[in-house]
Amino acid sequence: MTDTTAIKVGETSRRAVGRDGVLDIAARLFREQGYGSVSLRKIAEAAGIKAGSIYYHFGSKDEIVAAVLDAGIQVVHESMREAVTALPSDTDGETILRTAIRAHLRALLDVSDYTSANVRIFGQVPQPVRDANLPTRRAYEAEWDRLLSRLQNDGALKHDVDIRQLRLMLIGTLNATLDWFDPNRGSADALSRTYADVFLNGILERQDT
Amino acid sequence: MTDTTAIKVGETSRRAVGRDGVLDIAARLFREQGYGSVSLRKIAEAAGIKAGSIYYHFGSKDEIVAAVLDAGIQVVHESMREAVTALPSDTDGETILRTAIRAHLRALLDVSDYTSANVRIFGQVPQPVRDANLPTRRAYEAEWDRLLSRLQNDGALKHDVDIRQLRLMLIGTLNATLDWFDPNRGSADALSRTYADVFLNGILERQDT
């Protein structure tokens, strides 16, 4: 539980939102409206506090954004790693890749405002903030590269595909979903199956059927 | 040629940039820095004029952005349509799709600041501006849907792939390239080949080889 101490002001009793509360709201607003449209006053209003109060928890707006960005990658990174680790050790390559794709898409579309906010606003934040997020990103990318390389060495993937290129294409495709996905029209799981089908087998009609 | 009338101010003679010149520079800045970071004063400075002068050509900042967005789609739309139309009438489905992919990627990465600016900033602009760009977008999307449907009806593509879904996935994948592509590390054409290979045949090692 977050340590939310109750505070009485005047007659009504307010609940302290605290650092985590502010961060949650910031992540949601960033995901919904992008970086530039979300001012500290908007975040404060949504959190039920005043703009200046944010500076009790954070040193600057950039610090908030940086925290959101880092958390966003960490969530999807752990989701993906745990989903793959939880598989039986004799799982075939195709299933492993499908599992990783599904985990990434779930974090992005279902689970985390932080992950979706990261994907949405990374290209909009000032460069110092972007740079600060890079190490965390690289760690997640390395996780994918290890996974894909393992599958390729095991003979599951074609040997002539470039791992880095494939990873960029994969994550790029998954993340692009955020621009159009409507939870009322489909589920992350169904979509991840479609994606995996295309990536694994292609869309070309085969002669050998 | 653009109708650039020469203007003498003081001793040095300046070249009038005009509406098109301002638009070109705006597109480039939007592509490089995103929507929020590009002020009218930045555009003006890059164009060699003063901020207020922009209002001789445009009624508002939104009008500039809207013009950039529309032009961006129109360029890639015409590129793609013409590239496909230029093919011999007996061209096979695979080649047609490869051609369309290459045309889109060229417009995005090589040719047009307008197209890349559109992809980059569409998610950042105020909603009225986004809405104004929607008809142009829908026309381009319809072009893709027609193309893909034709290929599917001709038996080139699997019958169980949803055209809308495939189009979203395809364009999403291509556009995501903008986030990481480095022209010094690869060409749009080479990349379009890689993309097409994956989309057409998948990455799974086949048993029948």
Add this chain to the structure above:
DNA sequence: CAAAGTACCTAACATATGTTAGTTAGGCAG
């Protein structure tokens, strides 16, 4: 050559924004 038009400039205004300084109030350890 005068008039009209084009493409700019200067200066200012209102607003929004990130940020800071100083203040207030409840909870709790001594």
Add this chain to the structure above:
DNA sequence: CTGCCTAACTAACATATGTTAGGTACTTTG
């Protein structure tokens, strides 16, 4: 009860930004 910590609040400042009004200079047209 006192004093400290936490978590807020109020008010203000400097800056950046979109925008407007009125003026200037060069070009083209009648």
